[in-house]
Amino acid sequence: xxxxxxxxxxxxxxxxxxxxxxxxxxxxxxxxxxxxxxxxxxxxxxxxxxxxxxxxxxxxxxxxxxxxxxxxxxxxxxxxxxxxxxxxxxxxxxxxxxxxxxxxxxxxxxxxxxxxxxxxxxxxxxxxxxxxxxxxxxxxxxxxxxxxxxxxxxxxxxxxxxxxxxxxxxxxxxxxxxxxxxxxxxxxxxxxxxxxxxxxxxxxxxxxxxxxxxxxxxxxxxxxxxxxxxxxxxxxxxxxxxxxxxxxxxxxxxxxxxxxxxxxxxxxxxxxxxxxxxxxxxxxxxxxxxxxxxxxxxxxxxxxxxxxxxxxxx
Amino acid sequence: xxxxxxxxxxxxxxxxxxxxxxxxxxxxxxxxxxxxxxxxxxxxxxxxxxxxxxxxxxxxxxxxxxxxxxxxxxxxxxxxxxxxxxxxxxxxxxxxxxxxxxxxxxxxxxxxxxxxxxxxxxxxxxxxxxxxxxxxxxxxxxxxxxxxxxxxxxxxxxxxxxxxxxxxxxxxxxxxxxxxxxxxxxxxxxxxxxxxxxxxxxxxxxxxxxxxxxxxxxxxxxxxxxxxxxxxxxxxxxxxxxxxxxxxxxxxxxxxxxxxxxxxxxxxxxxx
Numbered sequence: 001x002x003x004x005x006x007x008x009x010x011x012x013x014x015x016x017x018x019x020x021x022x023x024x025x026x027x028x029x030x031x032x033x034x035x036x037x038x039x040x041x042x043x044x045x046x047x048x049x050x051x052x053x054x055x056x057x058x059x060x061x062x063x064x065x066x067x068x069x070x071x072x073x074x075x076x077x078x079x080x081x082x083x084x085x086x087x088x089x090x091x092x093x094x095x096x097x098x099x100x101x102x103x104x105x106x107x108x109x110x111x112x113x114x115x116x117x118x119x120x121x122x123x124x125x126x127x128x129x130x131x132x133x134x135x136x137x138x139x140x141x142x143x144x145x146x147x148x149x150x151x152x153x154x155x156x157x158x159x160x161x162x163x164x165x166x167x168x169x170x171x172x173x174x175x176x177x178x179x180x181x182x183x184x185x186x187x188x189x190x191x192x193x194x195x196x197x198x199x200x201x202x203x204x205x206x207x208x209x210x211x212x213x214x215x216x217x218x219x220x221x222x223x224x225x226x227x228x229x230x231x232x233x234x235x236x237x238x239x240x241x242x243x244x245x246x247x248x249x250x251x252x253x254x255x256x257x258x259x260x261x262x263x264x265x266x267x268x269x270x271x272x273x274x275x276x277x278x279x280x281x282x283x284x285x286x287x288x289x290x291x292x293x294x295x296x297x298x299x300x301x302x303x304x305x306x307x308x309x310x311x312x313x314x
Numbered sequence: 315x316x317x318x319x320x321x322x323x324x325x326x327x328x329x330x331x332x333x334x335x336x337x338x339x340x341x342x343x344x345x346x347x348x349x350x351x352x353x354x355x356x357x358x359x360x361x362x363x364x365x366x367x368x369x370x371x372x373x374x375x376x377x378x379x380x381x382x383x384x385x386x387x388x389x390x391x392x393x394x395x396x397x398x399x400x401x402x403x404x405x406x407x408x409x410x411x412x413x414x415x416x417x418x419x420x421x422x423x424x425x426x427x428x429x430x431x432x433x434x435x436x437x438x439x440x441x442x443x444x445x446x447x448x449x450x451x452x453x454x455x456x457x458x459x460x461x462x463x464x465x466x467x468x469x470x471x472x473x474x475x476x477x478x479x480x481x482x483x484x485x486x487x488x489x490x491x492x493x494x495x496x497x498x499x500x501x502x503x504x505x506x507x508x509x510x511x512x513x514x515x516x517x518x519x520x521x522x523x524x525x526x527x528x529x530x531x532x533x534x535x536x537x538x539x540x541x542x543x544x545x546x547x548x549x550x551x552x553x554x555x556x557x558x559x560x561x562x563x564x565x566x567x568x569x570x571x572x573x574x575x576x577x578x579x580x581x582x583x584x585x586x
Binding site: 103105193195196197198199200201202203204205206209213214217218220 | 382384387388389411412413414415418419421422423425427428429437438441486489490493
């Protein structure tokens with residue numbers, strides 16, 4: 001060991017350690033919170049998990065009176081209503097983002113941008129009310145009824161349509177996730193270097209060709225990130241879905257029929273649970289909801305890694 | 315400030331000049347109400363390298379961007395005068411996209427598109443709807459033309475962004491060679507590169523000048539002296555901050571026997 005004292009370096013090293021400890025601890029809170037939530041839920045759900053085991057996930061019946069619980073219709077409704085929401089919101093959201101990210105007319109774009117972001121500030125229960133009294137009836141009259149009259153032979157459009165149905169829930173979810181999608185995508189598209197646009201235009205590409213072939217691919221990773229975030233919100237959304245999805249425990253191919261999502265069942269039944277097993281089963285639904293959300297997120301992350309997009313410099 | 319009529323250089327009077335490929339006639343340029351360029355008249359000789367030099371703000375990049383109307387991307391800009399390429403006025407042409415394929419452009423920073431090396435080069439040919447074999451041939455020829463083929467021939471399917479800065483800059487040159495433009499514009503193509511990569515690009519510019527008309531904007535006077543056959547010196551008029559052409563001529567003349575006092579001050583490093 002060299003005996004040269006370096007007191008000047010020792011103090012920063014100590015400080016650095018302290019700093020690393022602080023930031024490390026702060027960084028651990030998020031995964032720790034997740035672990036704790038899962039642990040507590042698992043503990044609460046334990047009676048149901050041991051009693052019903054795996055059939056809980058594939059069973060189709062939910063009968064608190066006869067203590068018979070199966071979660072499949074709820075899982076199905078949750079996934080389908082969210083997928084429907086993405087199907088509607090992704091193209092619209094990216095379209096809005098492209099428009100907002102364009103240079104020029106900063107005033108107009110700024111105002112519209114703020115409008116889109118304010119959509120995120122509307123409480124879900126207000127969305128639910130609006131969907132229940134305004135959008136639902138309108139959709140029933142102007143979309144569901146004519147579509148099922150003409151295309152009713154396609155199973156997903158089979159009638160008779162209802163105002164409170166999977167379709168309505170999917171649409172209101174689409175409206176609710178639109179701001180997340182649009183504002184993140186806008187920021188990502190704006191972050192694409194202007195030089196890429198110039199290079200493409202200089203090669204004789206039109207605005208559309210430049211956007212479609214250069215800008216969007218360059219922003220791909222970030223846009224997928226926005227979709228994942230939006231999907232997370234859609235899967236877990238409770239009150240607006242509860243108010244619009246019709247709350248009927250069934251798996252129907254038709255989007256125009258009522259359904260019942262995981263979050264909606266929990267919200268509706270928890271305060272009126274008829275016994276400890278019923279409560280445990282509801283907590284287990286919560287666990288399933290977390291699992292669905294996590295799976296979807298991990299799949300999306302994996303997809304990003306696979307396509308080599310996650311760590312690509314612009 | 316010396317008040318004098320803007321220079322109207324005549325190509326035929328210059329030694330080593332060829333037929334004019336681009337004729338710029340009394341061109342002016344405005345960003346909103348601000349005039350950035352005034353009465354520039356200049357003839358760019360075919361299959362030669364012409365450098366636009368001058369201190370920051372003199373309008374050299376602005377002038378370059380008039381050749382292919384890149385300024386269209388910036389709202390509130392307006393151009394006056396004429397930029398004739400093979401007799402057609404760029405500023406008013408209805409066939410803008412076609413024009414941009416006849417006038418390639420290389421930018422300061424090498425922006426590779428987020429796709430493979432092959433797709434980068436095939437970008438413009440695909441826009442034109444060329445057949446596969448024709449595109450394949452163009453990809454190879456362009457990469458060879460840009461002195462990049464040997465380095466990338468085994469990894470054409472890898473992303474262009476994985477290449478070094480100098481390689482990416484040659485990739486962007488290959489990208490614009492793919493549709494065989496008549497004119498290649500270069501906006502400080504080496505300013506983001508190290509000396510060795512710069513040297514390679516300069517070699518390449520020399521070779522490209524056999525087949526292409528090249529206009530290069532550069533901050534680097536030595537670079538202009540090394541690569542350009544002709545040099546235009548521009549300056550911002552301090553009175554209204556508007557860019558003007560001061561002198562145009564054979565590079566040796568401009569650097570060794572400048573006719574204008576301001577050119578002399580600039581090339582000898584007395585200001586700018």
